[in-house]
Amino acid sequence: MNDSLKVKTSDIERLVKASQDGDRGAFDEIMRLYQRRAMRIAVRMLGNANEAVEAVQSGFVKAYLSIGKLREPKRFEAWFFRIVTNTAISQRRAAKRRAEKIKIVESYDGKKALSPVEKRIGEELKEAIQRAMLKLSKKQAKAIALFGIEDLPREKVAQIMGCSAEAVKWHVFKARQKLKVLLKEYLE
Amino acid sequence: MACVQGKAKIEGITERVFGMKKEEEKIDLLLKRNTSEQLAGVNWDELNAAISERLNQVQQSKTYGTRFPAILKIAAGVAAAAAIIIIAVMFWMDTPKAVRLENGPGAVVKFVEGKGSAKVEILDSKGQNNQIGNRSAWIIIRTREPEVADNGQSRDEADFACLL
Numbered sequence: 001m002n003d004s005l006k007v008k009t010s011d012i013e014r015l016v017k018a019s020q021d022g023d024r025g026a027f028d029e030i031m032r033l034y035q036r037r038a039m040r041i042a043v044r045m046l047g048n049a050n051e052a053v054e055a056v057q058s059g060f061v062k063a064y065l066s067i068g069k070l071r072e073p074k075r076f077e078a079w080f081f082r083i084v085t086n087t088a089i090s091q092r093r094a095a096k097r098r099a100e101k102i103k104i105v106e107s108y109d110g111k112k113a114l115s116p117v118e119k120r121i122g123e124e125l126k127e128a129i130q131r132a133m134l135k136l137s138k139k140q141a142k143a144i145a146l147f148g149i150e151d152l153p154r155e156k157v158a159q160i161m162g163c164s165a166e167a168v169k170w171h172v173f174k175a176r177q178k179l180k181v182l183l184k185e186y187l188e
Numbered sequence: 189m190a191c192v193q194g195k196a197k198i199e200g201i202t203e204r205v206f207g208m209k210k211e212e213e214k215i216d217l218l219l220k221r222n223t224s225e226q227l228a229g230v231n232w233d234e235l236n237a238a239i240s241e242r243l244n245q246v247q248q249s250k251t252y253g254t255r256f257p258a259i260l261k262i263a264a265g266v267a268a269a270a271a272i273i274i275i276a277v278m279f280w281m282d283t284p285k286a287v288r289l290e291n292g293p294g295a296v297v298k299f300v301e302g303k304g305s306a307k308v309e310i311l312d313s314k315g316q317n318n319q320i321g322n323r324s325a326w327i328i329i330r331t332r333e334p335e336v337a338d339n340g341q342s343r344d345e346a347d348f349a350c351l352l
Contacts, residue, residue, distance in 0.1 A: 024243070024247065027243070028240065028243075031236070031239055031240075031243075032236065035232070035235060035236065035239070036227075036232070039227060039230060039235070040223060040227065043222075043223045043226050043227060044219060044223050047222065048226070049226035049227065049229060049230055052226075053230070053235060053238075056235070056239070057235075057238060057239050057242055060239050060242075060243065061239075061242050061243065061246055064243055064246060064247075065246060065250075122225075125218075125222070126222060126225075126226070129218070129219065129222045144219070148216050148219060148220075176211075176212050176215050176216075179215050179219075180211055180212075180215060183215065183218065186218060187211060187214045187215070187218070
């Protein structure tokens with residue numbers, strides 16, 4: 001499935017309605033259509049793919065259990081991303097404690113045949129980004145993940161976050177300010 | 189002079205704004221790079237299978253929940269009824285039983301330590317009534333003696349308890 005795939009609203013409406021009628025296949029199709037975007041948001045928020053895998057899995061389970069309550073199928077995307085971001089926020093607490101790694105994600109450094117120094121820097125940077133992301137407030141993490149990486153319009157991010165577009169702008173600004181300080185040595 | 193100062197100020201502000209913009213862009217680039225590099229290591233098929241597996245488990249528990257609610261309700265009802273009966277029996281065993289003679293006074297039998305069983309028989313002595321109109325009666329209590337010491341000291345204790 002292509003990363004840049006944009007899902008047609010009519011298609012998703014049809015799939016959501018079918019899922020609400022108990023069609024498991026329709027929900028599997030939704031899962032296939034949204035898993036990459038969900039992962040991207042979760043990785044951005046948590047700074048770690050292993051943690052993101054757990055958040056995305058839980059997000060899909062929550063969505064599956066409560067899809068019957070979604071009144072407007074055309075608003076599925078905002079509804080689902082809200083579930084994913086909230087799950088990732090909950091995951092952040094666990095992420096700070098968790099030491100065990102999930103095997104689904106392989107080390108990307110290993111694939112690129114980097115030198116030992118490059119590998120060390122890459123690993124350091126990855127950890128620094130994760131630590132920095134976990135230091136952002138919940139709203140800042142959500143705003144920068146949705147606005148920065150998904151390139152979603154500010155209004156849509158506001159809809160997902162349940163606040164005004166101006167508030168989104170403010171949270172993104174504050175998040176960038178914090179990240180600038182926390183990742184200073186990697187920006188030069 | 190003022191014009192030059194103003195120009196320099198504007199240039200300074202512009203430089204700072206552009207500098208900030210550059211830093212913001214760097215932050216975004218760093219995060220985007222980190223995200224895409226981390227996602228490059230994700231095994232999508234495995235992730236898909238893992239989610240499907242969890243959904244299957246959820247679906248299964250949902251199905252059981254809808255298929256067996258009546259059975260669960262009946263089981264809960266039976267358990268509750270059994271609990272009520274047990275409590276009632278325990279309460280009944282611990283309560284002194286009043287035994288009333290026909291047209292005569294009542295007698296109270298309380299088992300020692302609230303345990304055991306006995307057959308109680310009340311026989312009218314058919315004697316004369318006392319001053320306040322009561323008449324004596326025989327109370328016969330038949331119960332099993334302790335098995336541990338049929339002829340020991342406990343036998344006397346049991347008999348004594350019966351006489352009381």
